[in-house]
Amino acid sequence: MTREEVRQAVLRILGSIAPEADLTRLDPDVPFRDQLDIDSMDVLNFFVALDKDLHVDVAEADYAKVSTLNACVEHVTAALAGRGRNGRPRA
Amino acid sequence: MPLLGADMTAGRLVAWHKQPGDVVQRGDIIAEVDTDKGAIDVEVFTAGVLEQILVQPGEKVPVGTPLAIIRETAEAPPAPPAAPAAPAPAPTGPGAAEVRARVSPAARKAAAALGVDLATVRGAGPDGTIRRADVERAAAAPGAAAPPGEPDRQARMRQAISAAVTRSKREIPHYYLSTTIDLHRATAWLAEQNATRPVGDRLLAGVLFVKAVALALRHAPELNARWEGDQVVPSEAIHVGVAISLRDGGLVAPALHHADRQTLDELMATFRDLVNRARAGALRSSELSDGTITVTSLGDQGVETTFAVIYPPQVAIVGFGKVVERPWSVDGRVESRPVVTATLSADHRVSDGHRGALFLAAVDALLQEPSRL
Numbered sequence: 340m341t342r343e344e345v346r347q348a349v350l351r352i353l354g355s356i357a358p359e360a361d362l363t364r365l366d367p368d369v370p371f372r373d374q375l376d377i378d379s380m381d382v383l384n385f386f387v388a389l390d391k392d393l394h395v396d397v398a399e400a401d402y403a404k405v406s407t408l409n410a411c412v413e414h415v416t417a418a419l420a421g422r423g424r425n426g427r428p429r430a
Numbered sequence: 431m432p433l434l435g436a437d438m439t440a441g442r443l444v445a446w447h448k449q450p451g452d453v454v455q456r457g458d459i460i461a462e463v464d465t466d467k468g469a470i471d472v473e474v475f476t477a478g479v480l481e482q483i484l485v486q487p488g489e490k491v492p493v494g495t496p497l498a499i500i501r502e503t504a505e506a507p508p509a510p511p512a513a514p515a516a517p518a519p520a521p522t523g524p525g526a527a528e529v530r531a532r533v534s535p536a537a538r539k540a541a542a543a544l545g546v547d548l549a550t551v552r553g554a555g556p557d558g559t560i561r562r563a564d565v566e567r568a569a570a571a572p573g574a575a576a577p578p579g580e581p582d583r584q585a586r587m588r589q590a591i592s593a594a595v596t597r598s599k600r601e602i603p604h605y606y607l608s609t610t611i612d613l614h615r616a617t618a619w620l621a622e623q624n625a626t627r628p629v630g631d632r633l634l635a636g637v638l639f640v641k642a643v644a645l646a647l648r649h650a651p652e653l654n655a656r657w658e659g660d661q662v663v664p665s666e667a668i669h670v671g672v673a674i675s676l677r678d679g680g681l682v683a684p685a686l687h688h689a690d691r692q693t694l695d696e697l698m699a700t701f702r703d704l705v706n707r708a709r710a711g712a713l714r715s716s717e718l719s720d721g722t723i724t725v726t727s728l729g730d731q732g733v734e735t736t737f738a739v740i741y742p743p744q745v746a747i748v749g750f751g752k753v754v755e756r757p758w759s760v761d762g763r764v765e766s767r768p769v770v771t772a773t774l775s776a777d778h779r780v781s782d783g784h785r786g787a788l789f790l791a792a793v794d795a796l797l798q799e800p801s802r803l
Contacts, residue, residue: 378730383629
């Protein structure tokens with residue numbers, strides 16, 4: 340997937356988590372948890388959806404590193420680029 | 431019409447999921463009703479055959495009105511009208527959830543405002559989710575129903591919450607206690623657990639709090655009860671209601687049935703299922719009527735201490751705040767430790783501060799041994 344495709348996929352997931360949010364106003368460099376009215380369960384559901392839709396399982400210890408849209412897209416793009424032949428990310 | 435909240439007086443029948451002649455089993459969802467708490471799935475509490483439907487879709491009837499007649503299995507004469515308000519344990523876990531279209535809160539709100547029957551709307555969102563645009567498209571279609579001309583659900587829910595908390599503060603002499611709990615063992619255990627689990631199986635700290643409250647209640651039965659008439663009615667079963675905020679405003683507190691008996695994994699799965707269904711407007715009637723105590727947390731919103739209002743007819747509510755790092759004295763040294771403030775709001779007619787304090791101490795002790803929860 341291209342970076343833009345990943346970005347669209349992440350936005351689509353965020354839209355399913357917070358359907359009332361206007362994601363066109365999301366600042367990509369500010370933690371989306373500070374911009375959207377989401378709680379711990381929403382965050383968990385977001386990472387579950389990332390795993391289900393993009394097959395990228397972000398470790399809980401890395402949640403803080405992917406708190407913004409840009410950081411998340413970067414992390415997922417890198418994980419997909421490092422994907423092995425078995426289809427799972429190497430890192 | 432089931433009673434789904436202390437101040438609910440009426441509900442509107444939205445749809446029947448069973449028809450006359452259908453066989454029904456205990457726990458089956460037979461109908462959907464629209465209440466101040468949103469759309470609720472009505473369960474049946476007996477096995478038999480649905481003989482007659484008494485309330486038609488669109489009709490608004492008072493609480494207690496029989497919705498249908500069910501002839502009980504192996505019973506010759508017709509059974510009396512079904513009483514769907516009678517409490518019964520609900521199936522738990524994601525697998526027990528009714529398979530139904532996901533509906534965004536915005537879409538549900540739009541449907542109520544525009545008078546659109548969601549059963550007629552095809553969702554174009556992810557996994558068939560019905561979005562606001564789908565509802566608006568259905569409303570614009572030829573033959574679409576006219577707006578009902580009533581306050582929308584958000585306004586009605588606000589009214590219902592207003593009535594419940596006003597009654598609570600008027601009738602229940604609250605007392606409040608709080609304690610700060612060292613969570614370093616619990617958070618370390620949680621991190622260790624989650625590091626080895628796939629994302630879908632990870633636990634949230636809130637589940638540890640719920641389990642600790644449920645287990646502590648075994649030693650403080652006076653907090654696990656209902657006030658009915660002018661007396662307290664203890665509950666042997668521990669059904670912990672969890673306060674869940676809804677996206678378009680308001681909140682509901684569906685119950686995690688037998689929370690003290692569920693493993694953390696079971697509780698997590700049930701909790702996650704409840705949150706998702708609460709926000710999709712797909713709760714079951716028993717989940718709204720069976721709570722024997724409530725746990726609420728505003729930690730995700732940054733609040734450190736929550737002094738909550740008791741949800742009648744319950745007699746206690748436990749609040750948890752944000753987990754924060756604070757200086758903590760350990761063996762004469764000061765360390766930085768993750769801590770949480772737990773609060774108890776309790777009915778002074780039923781319990782005294784001494785018992786409430788022992789209860790909070792029990793919650794604290796349980797959270798020091800997370801692997802035993």
